[in-house]
Every structure is written in C-alpha cells, then in structure tokens.
Amino acid sequence: MVVAVALVTGPTTVRGSRAALLIIDVQDCFLSGGSLAVKDGDKVIPVINKMREKFEHRFAVVVISQDWHCPDHVSFTTQHKDTAPFDVINLTYNDKGKLCFGDSVPRSFPHAVDCEGNSNVTVLPQTLWPEHCVQNVTSGPTSAKISSRLTIRENDIVVKKGYSCGVDSYSAFFDNGGFRQTELDDLLKRNKIELVVVVGLALDYCVYYTSKDALDLGYKVLTVTDATMGVAAETTSAALEDMTKIGVQLILADDLEGALQERSQAVDPGMMSMCLAAILGILLLFYVIRI
Numbered sequence: 504m505v506v507a508v509a510l511v512t513g514p515t516t517v518r519g520s521r522a523a524l525l526i527i528d529v530q531d532c533f534l535s536g537g538s539l540a541v542k543d544g545d546k547v548i549p550v551i552n553k554m555r556e557k558f559e560h561r562f563a564v565v566v567i568s569q570d571w572h573c574p575d576h577v578s579f580t581t582q583h584k585d586t587a588p589f590d591v592i593n594l595t596y597n598d599k600g601k602l603c604f605g606d607s608v609p610r611s612f613p614h615a616v617d618c619e620g621n622s623n624v625t626v627l628p629q630t631l632w633p634e635h636c637v638q639n640v641t642s643g644p645t646s647a648k649i650s651s652r653l654t655i656r657e658n659d660i661v662v663k664k665g666y667s668c669g670v671d672s673y674s675a676f677f678d679n680g681g682f683r684q685t686e687l688d689d690l691l692k693r694n695k696i697e698l699v700v701v702v703g704l705a706l707d708y709c710v711y712y713t714s715k716d717a718l719d720l721g722y723k724v725l726t727v728t729d730a731t732m733g734v735a736a737e738t739t740s741a742a743l744e745d746m747t748k749i750g751v752q753l754i755l756a757d758d759l760e761g762a763l764q765e766r767s768q769a770v771d772p773g774m775m776s777m778c779l780a781a782i783l784g785i786l787l788l789f790y791v792i793r794i
C-alpha cells in the first residue's frame with residue numbers, strides 16, 4: 504500500500520535529494536502597500552504558488568518564514584535620532600550577544616545593557632529600516648501577516664525570525680551576529696532534509712543570507728531567481744554574484760520543472776529496489792502460508 508502511494512506521487516526529492524521548500528518573508532509589510540515594500544515583490548507570489556501546485560509532493564517539508572519584530576526593534580529608524588531609512592550604523596554586542604549602550608544606542612533603549620569593561624565585543628553594521636513586520640500587527644503598512652495571496656497548507660511550518668529586539672535577523676537560520684538560531688536547522692535535520700529550495704523576499708537580504716547559511720549548514724541550495732526580488736539593484740547583483748561564487752545554484756522555476764520531469768521519466772533506483780523488495784516479500788509470504 505505504501506509502495507503504491509509512493510509510486511503515484513513520486514519521491515519527496517528534488518534532483519534525487521530529500522527536499523524542503525523555504526518560502527522567505529512573503530508578508531504584507533514587504534508587498535505593495537507595505538512599509539518596506541519590495542518593488543515588484545508581489546510578482547513572486549504566483550510563481551511560488553505555481554511551483555507548489557506542480558511540485559508539492561516533491562517537498563518533504565514546506566517552511567514559511569516570518570519576519571517578526573518587536574515594536575521598538577533596533578533596526579527601525581524610529582529608534583535612532585536623526586537617521587533615515589537605509590542609513591547604516593554600527594551596533595556593539597557583548598560576548599553573550601546582548602546589545603550594548605553606545606553612540607547609537609541611548610540608555611533609554613530598553614533592550615541594551617552596559618558593556619563597560621567587556622573586552623570581547625562584536626561590532627555589527629546595521630542598515631536602518633522603516634518600521635515593518637511588527638509582531639501581532641495584522642493590517643496596515645507594518646502588518647507582519649503572511650500574504651493571504653500566498654498558498655498556505657495545513658502542514659506548512661511557520662518559522663519566526665527577528666524577534667530579538669536588540670539584533671536583526673536576515674537569515675531564517677541565525678540572527679545577524681550568529682548569536683542565536685531559530686528552530687529551522689533542527690527541523691530540517693529531524694526531517695532528514697538534504698536540499699533546500701529558497702524563494703521569497705528579499706533576494707539581496709533575507710533570501711541571500713538564508714541561502715548562504717543553508718549552504719554553511721551542509722545543505723544543497725537551489726535559489727529560484729524568478730521567485731524572488733531584490734530591494735536595490737546594487738545589493739541584488741552583489742548577492743547573486745556571491746551566491747554563484749560560494750556554490751548556491753541559481754535556477755529559474757522552469758528549470759526545476761524541467762529537472763523534475765526528466766527524473767520522473769527515468770526509473771528511480773531507490774523506488775525500483777523498494778518495489779522489488781515488496782514483490783519478494785509477498786512471494787515469501789505466499790510460500791510461508793502454503794507450507
């Protein structure tokens with residue numbers, strides 16, 4: 504019975520590896536009408552939905568990440584005097600990954616500590632953003648809601664990111680300092696995932712850093728370039744260039760389609776041996792019963 508079902512739906516693999524689809528931050532705040540709308544960002548939604556429609560069964564796990572910021576998150580321009588969106592400031596963290604008071608973080612900021620005398624600090628550049636994807640906000644420009652136009656299924660797993668008030672998190676795996684991680688790697692490892700297909704927003708930030716971390720964590724990574732969109736031309740081309748260099752495979756949604764179709768015409772060796780084992784088992788059963 505199990506074998507029969509598996510034959511109808513095909514294996515949960517992409518190019519022979521057990522696969523997960525990672526849909527990054529397709530949320531109201533990053534779409535048209537959102538406070539940090541990615542230009543043409545809405546165009547990724549039908550591409551992702553179509554990918555799911557056609558290849559749902561190829562993904563053992565589908566993860567939807569959600570940028571989920573405190574209302575006074577350190578990455579918001581509103582938290583820093585005399586700054587504008589896209590300004591870059593330096594933030595200092597102590598050896599426990601806690602944000603330190605300093606030039607750009609006043610003592611009134613509730614999520615920072617005094618790092619006086621701490622010699623082992625890390626300085627991170629922080630791009631400042633308009634308030635976006637605020638926890639529990641479900642309407643208006645800062646809404647953190649996953650787009651209602653995105654196909655969502657009951658078994659999809661939502662992974663929240665960026666919820667530490669004092670540190671930003673572009674990647675769905677780690678915060679920007681690598682201080683803490685989300686449950687994503689554990690979840691993929693538990694499901695024996697070998698390959699991740701990354702889509703969503705935005706190409707030059709969260710999709711880029713998620714792809715990069717996935718590669719560092721040992722996964723094969725396919726990033727679907729027509730199922731993602733960048734914030735700015737310069738950072739987008741830099742991200743694409745770096746991904747190519749480090750070994751992220753950049754593909755078009757149609758390439759995934761082509762690769763899968765080729766594979767399903769060939770007989771999968773794993774599936775073949777499963778069928779043989781099942782037939783042998785049944786023959787053995789008959790033999791035993793007759794005796």
Ligand SMILES: *[C@@H]1O[C@H](CO)[C@@H](O)[C@H](O)[C@H]1NC(C)=O
Nearest residue numbers: 591592593594606626627628
């Ligand atoms: C941030 O730190 C870097 C390296 O230490 C320095 O070059 C840069 O000027 C600093 N930027 C700001 C805004 O202080």
Ligand SMILES: *[C@@H]1O[C@H](CO)[C@@H](O)[C@H](O)[C@H]1NC(C)=O
Nearest residue numbers: 572573574575637638639640
């Ligand atoms: C959002 O809602 C959750 C669950 O009700 C709550 O624990 C959390 O503190 C809320 N966050 C904010 C910023 O209101």
Ligand SMILES: [Zn+2]
Nearest residue numbers: 570572636665
């Ligand atoms: Zn954010």
